[in-house]
Amino acid sequence: xxxSDATARRRVTASDVAKAAGxxxxxxxxxxxxTPGQTISERTRARVIEASVRLGYRxxxxxxxxxxxxxxxxxxxxxxxxxxxxxxxxxxxASLALDEAGYSxxxxxxxxxxxxxxxxxxxxxxLVVGIAPFTPDDLASLRACGxxxxxxxxTLFRPAEPxxxxxxxxxxxxxxxxxxxxxHERLGYAVFDEPRLSSLVTARHxxxxxxxxxxxxxxxxxxxxxxxxxxxxxxxxxxxxxxxTGIAAYNDDVAAAVVGAALRLGLxxxxxxxxxxxxxxxxxxxxxxxxxxxxxxSAALGRHFxxxxxxxxxGRPLPAGDPPANVTLIQREST
Amino acid sequence: xxxSDATARRRVTASDVAKAAGxxxxxxxxxxxxTPGQTISERTRARVIEASVRLGYRxxxxxxxxxxxxxxxxxxxxxxxxxxxxxxxxxxxASLALDEAGYSxxxxxxxxxxxxxxxxxxxxxxLVVGIAPFTPDDLASLRACGxxxxxxxxTLFRPAEPxxxxxxxxxxxxxxxxxxxxxHERLGYAVFDEPRLSSLVTARHxxxxxxxxxxxxxxxxxxxxxxxxxxxxxxxxxxxxxxxTGIAAYNDDVAAAVVGAALRLGLxxxxxxxxxxxxxxxxxxxxxxxxxxxxxxSAALGRHFxxxxxxxxxGRPLPAGDPPANVTLIQREST
DNA sequence: CTGAAAGCGCTTACAG
DNA sequence: CTGAAAGCGCTTACAG
Numbered sequence: 227x228x229x230s231d232a233t234a235r236r237r238v239t240a241s242d243v244a245k246a247a248g249x250x251x252x253x254x255x256x257x258x259x260x261t262p263g264q265t266i267s268e269r270t271r272a273r274v275i276e277a278s279v280r281l282g283y284r285x286x287x288x289x290x291x292x293x294x295x296x297x298x299x300x301x302x303x304x305x306x307x308x309x310x311x312x313x314x315x316x317x318x319x320a321s322l323a324l325d326e327a328g329y330s331x332x333x334x335x336x337x338x339x340x341x342x343x344x345x346x347x348x349x350x351x352x353l354v355v356g357i358a359p360f361t362p363d364d365l366a367s368l369r370a371c372g373x374x375x376x377x378x379x380x381t382l383f384r385p386a387e388p389x390x391x392x393x394x395x396x397x398x399x400x401x402x403x404x405x406x407x408x409x410h411e412r413l414g415y416a417v418f419d420e421p422r423l424s425s426l427v428t429a430r431h432x433x434x435x436x437x438x439x440x441x442x443x444x445x446x447x448x449x450x451x452x453x454x455x456x457x458x459x460x461x462x463x464x465x466x467x468x469x470x471t472g473i474a475a476y477n478d479d480v481a482a483a484v485v486g487a488a489l490r491l492g493l494x495x496x497x498x499x500x501x502x503x504x505x506x507x508x509x510x511x512x513x514x515x516x517x518x519x520x521x522x523x524s525a526a527l528g529r530h531f532x533x534x535x536x537x538x539x540x541g542r543p544l545p546a547g548d549p550p551a552n553v554t555l556i557q558r559e560s561t
Numbered sequence: 562x563x564x565s566d567a568t569a570r571r572r573v574t575a576s577d578v579a580k581a582a583g584x585x586x587x588x589x590x591x592x593x594x595x596t597p598g599q600t601i602s603e604r605t606r607a608r609v610i611e612a613s614v615r616l617g618y619r620x621x622x623x624x625x626x627x628x629x630x631x632x633x634x635x636x637x638x639x640x641x642x643x644x645x646x647x648x649x650x651x652x653x654x655a656s657l658a659l660d661e662a663g664y665s666x667x668x669x670x671x672x673x674x675x676x677x678x679x680x681x682x683x684x685x686x687x688l689v690v691g692i693a694p695f696t697p698d699d700l701a702s703l704r705a706c707g708x709x710x711x712x713x714x715x716t717l718f719r720p721a722e723p724x725x726x727x728x729x730x731x732x733x734x735x736x737x738x739x740x741x742x743x744x745h746e747r748l749g750y751a752v753f754d755e756p757r758l759s760s761l762v763t764a765r766h767x768x769x770x771x772x773x774x775x776x777x778x779x780x781x782x783x784x785x786x787x788x789x790x791x792x793x794x795x796x797x798x799x800x801x802x803x804x805x806t807g808i809a810a811y812n813d814d815v816a817a818a819v820v821g822a823a824l825r826l827g828l829x830x831x832x833x834x835x836x837x838x839x840x841x842x843x844x845x846x847x848x849x850x851x852x853x854x855x856x857x858x859s860a861a862l863g864r865h866f867x868x869x870x871x872x873x874x875x876g877r878p879l880p881a882g883d884p885p886a887n888v889t890l891i892q893r894e895s896t
Numbered sequence: 897c898t899g900a901a902a903g904c905g906c907t908t909a910c911a912g
Numbered sequence: 913c914t915g916a917a918a919g920c921g922c923t924t925a926c927a928g
Contacts, residue, residue, distance in 0.1 A: 237707035239905060250915045255907060265913055282705040288626035288685045289905035292920045297623070299683060308649060318672040325676040330683045332667050337653040341660040348634060348665045349684055350623045370617040372572035453843050479843050486849040508788050508814050509844055514821040574921060585899045590923060600897055624921035627904045 238281045246277035254278070258285070291350050300324055300535050301351040303334045305358040307423055310477065311507035312524035319528025320535075327536050347371050353539050355531070358425060375538050396553035397520040398434035401474035401502045404518070404555050406441055410472025410500055413438065414465045415446035416484050417476040418453060427476060430504075434474055446474060453483050462487040466499060472561075478503035478510045481517050485560055500561040515559035523552040573618045581612035589613070593620070626685050635659055635870050636686040638669045640693040642761065645812065646842035647859035654863025655870075662871050682706050688874050690866070693760065710873050731888035732855040733769035736809035736837045739853070739890050741776055745807025745835055748773065749800045750781035751819050752811040753788060762811060765839075769809055781809060788818050797822040801834060807896075813838035813845045816852050820895055835896040850894035858887040 244251045249270060256264040257274040277283075291297045302320070321331035329352070334345040344367055346354050354368060355377040368376055405413055415434055417427045435445040447470060451458045462484055465473065475481035481503030488499045495501060495515055503510050506521035530549045537544050579586045584605060591599045592609040612618075626632045637655070656666035664687070669680040679702055681689050689703060690712040703711055740748055750769055752762045770780040782805060786793045797819055800808065810816035816838030823834045830836060830850055838845050841856035865884045872879050 237905095238705070241905080251906085252908080252915060252917095256914090259907085261908085267913070270914085282701070284682055284702075284705045284707075286627070286685070286707075286905050287683050288623045288632070289920090290907075291623035292621070292627050292922085293905075293907040295907095295920075297683070314670070317670055321670065321676070322672050322674055325678070328678075330676070330678065330680055332680070332684070333670070335649075335652055335656065335668070337657050339657055341656070341665070343660070343663075343665065345665055345667070347619055348622050348632070349667070350621070366617070367619070370573070370619045372619075372621075453847050479847060482844065483847045486847050489849050509817065511788050512814060512818045512821050513848075514824050572921095576921080586922085587899060587901095587924080588897095591898090594923085596924085602897070605898085621921050624904090625923075627906085628921075628923040630904075630923095 237286070238283045240283070240285070242281055243274065243278045243283045246281060247273040249274060258283075297350045297352050298329045299332055299349055299351040300329050300539070301332050301334050301346055301349065301354045302531075303336060303345075303354065303356045303358075303360075305356075305425075306336050307426065308420065311505055312522070315524040316528040316531070319525040320531045321528075323529050323532030324535060327532070329536070329539070331532075331535075346373055353377065353535055355535060377534060377538055395429070395433045396551060397504050397522065398430045398474065399437040400520055400553060400555045401504065402434050402437045402441065402443070402446070404502060404557070404561060405472035405474065405500060406443065408472070408496070408500055408561050411443055412468075412470045412472070413443065413446045414470045414473045415448045415476075416461075416473055416480045416501075417448065417450055418480055418483075419450040423476070430476060451480060451483055453479070456487075458483050458487040459490055462493075462499070463491055466491070466493060471499060473499060473501045475501060475503050477505050478507045478517055478519055481519070481560070482509055482513050485513065485515065485517065496559070496561050502555070502561050506556055510556075510558065513560075517559075518555065518557045518561040521554050521556050523550065526550045526552060572621070573616045575618070575620070577616055578609065578613045578618045581616060582608040584609060593618075632685045632687050633664045634667055634684055634686040635664050635874070636667050636669050636681055636684065636689045637866075638671060638680075638689065638691045638693075638695075640691075640760075641671050646840055647857070650859040651863040651866070654860040655866045656863075658864050658867030659870060662867070664871070664874070666867075666870075681708055688712065688870055690870060712869060712873055730764070730768045731886060732839050732857065733765045733809065734772040735855055735888060735890045736839065737769050737772045737776065737778070737781070739837060739892070739896060740807035740809065740835060741778065743807070743831070743835055743896050746778055747803075747805045747807070748778065748781045749805045749808045750783045750811075751796075751808055751815045751836075752783065752785055753815055753818075754785040765811060786815060786818055788814070791822075793818050793822040794825055797828075797834070798826055801826070801828060806834060808834060808836045810836060810838050812840050813842045813852055813854055816854070816895070817844055817848050820848065820850065820852065831894070831896050837890070837896050841891055845891075845893065848895075852894075853890065853892045853896040856889050856891050858885065861885045861887060 240251050240254045244254045253266065253270065254274055255261065257266055257271050258278060317333060324331045332349065346368060351373060353375040354373050359378060360368065402413065415431050431446065431448050438444065438446060447465070449461045451461055473484050475484060481501050484501050485495050488495050493499050501517065503517045503519040506519040510517040510519040527549050533545055575586050575589045579589045588601065588605065589609055590596065592601055592606050593613060652668060659666045667684065681703060686708060688710040689708050694713060695703065737748065750766050766781065766783050773779065773781060784796045786796055808819050810819060816836050819836050820830050823830050828834050836852065838852045838854040841854040845852040845854040862884050868880055
């Protein structure tokens with residue numbers, strides 16, 4: 227049986243490489259992992275590398291994890307939220323930055339009915355990061371699975387405190403500030419009836435109200451819309467008749483729905499009703515009238531996330547300071 | 562040192578459970594994995610389960626993978642496309658169905674600059690599925706990593722054939738058919754200038770043209786828009802002046818951009834220009850005028866995907882027939 | 897009906 | 913400068 231038969235038949239292991247290079251299995255590991263503190267002659271090193279390339283050697287990940295206790299995998303647990311426009315850029319940047327550091331980012335979308343086995347029970351991650359806080363059940367499972375590093379953890383995260391990693395706080399503040407500058411004092415806050423988002427809705431609406439109070443304005447009137455029916459029109463009519471003139475929306479889709487309803491009711495936007503969205507998604511530019519919206523740098527947030535994760539994995543102190551979201555308000559035609 | 566000290570110190574292993582239950586390590590495995598062909602007394606079984614629950618035992622995934630050669634992980638490789646609205650439902654359903662069968666779905670978002678290590682080099686999956694075809698490099702890496710099962714594979718997938726798993730073919734056909742029924746014969750096809758989507762754009766536009774030809778209509782005039790500027794207006798003006806009256810769009814965002822441009826130009830929709838979108842995303846309902854669009858059952862596609870994956874993993878023949886996308890056209894105000 | 901033992905493919909002190 | 917050996921925590925024939 228020739229070498230090529232053997233490689234076709236079963237996966238190449240470190241033993242195969244050692245045999246081909248005429249060294250021990252340990253030496254193969256030292257060379258390929260660039261283990262510090264080992265002095266390997268240049269000739270041996272070259273022979274090992276040549277053999278591993280020639281045979282197409284890829285270390286068995288499971289064996290590495292078992293032997294070393296480290297997996298270089300970071301699991302990101304995404305709550306059961308709809309995927310929003312900016313999230314993909316966030317993910318791309320985060321996984322690129324982690325990849326450059328030798329880590330793989332695995333995204334675990336948590337779904338409505340919940341998995342029987344959690345992903346970290348399967349993949350032995352070095353670090354598990356939740357965008358939303360973990361439940362006590364999650365924490366027990368994480369502990370039982372030997373996951374030593376978790377974000378957010380108790381030292382960073384108080385359960386009552388809403389998560390800010392996707393710029394949930396600055397956006398609402400800027401929305402209120404902007405509407406106030408444009409002369410609006412009685413404000414509404416529009417969301418879709420999307421139960422999966424309730425924690426974010428609460429956080430953003432709360433931030434808007436806090437800032438309104440600081441400006442001496444009343445709390446924003448929170449209303450749920452449903453984009454699938456015309457009940458939206460009634461909500462908007464109610465706002466208008468009640469004397470509200472400025473609406474902050476949870477995202478651009480909601481803002482578009484409010485604007486659509488206003489147009490159907492014969493209201494002028496922004497003269498009769500000013501509307502500001504959130505996320506600066508494509509629809510904000512596409513809509514007629516174009517939507518004022520909150521823009522933030524999701525790629526920078528992704529890089530910041532990666533930096534946080536790497537600090538945690540390496541046991542270094544977490545970088546201080548706010549995430550570099552660079553939240554700004556883009557004014558267009560709707561305000 | 563008490564038991565609780567020990568469990569706090571290090572992860573519970575099968576040996577700990579065996580000791581606590583007074584059986585051998587093998588028996589623990591037999592009970593917990595429900596290994597067929599073993600006859601274990603009910604009392605022993607109960608003792609093992611009780612001990613494993615009490616100690617909070619979770620098997621070490623890496624050790625299981627190494628020993629058994631199977632990981633129960635399916636990696637889904639997602640090309641570098643923007644996430645579209647329906648995709649989340651697809652993912653949710655697919656991962657739920659796989660989870661019920663004891664598998665974990667890990668989604669690997671491929672990013673623009675490519676990872677140095679591919680995810681399957683890290684997690685030892687039983688199956689890797691690509692939404693787009695794999696490159697020769699990918700295939701070499703998959704082979705070297707010992708991934709035995711891949712979808713799509715050579716028997717299923719011819720490189721020239723576009724992927725249909727997200728309903729890329731039926732939608733364009735229905736768009737053309739519908740526009741024709743509404744009396745439109747000279748048609749345009751609108752896409753955003755999004756290079757990451759080029760393969761899907763080509764597939765959908767090609768399908769639309771094929772169906773147009775079957776109906777005796779000329780090919781659809783393909784134009785790229787950019788939602789960030791007003792060049793869209795010029796494209797739409799050109800279409801109108803050139804006598805085109807019906808536009809099929811790659812997705813609802815593009816359709817909304819065409820409608821917006823038409824409105825700015827003083828055209829009536831649908832009288833002067835009829836526009837039909839694709840995906841039936843929220844914006845289709847929200848827009849004024851509301852957009853006709855292509856709806857498909859992304860959750861059913863997700864379940865179908867899971868069934869395909871499980872067949873492949875278990876070495877059963879793949880289910881025959883088309884994916885149950887149930888593609889339909891929803892007529893609203895824009896046509 | 898149950899247990900002792902080999903083996904999966906690595907990493908990593910340790911001995912030379 | 914390099915190799916023999918133990919060990920990571922499981923699974924799984926195999927022997928009793």
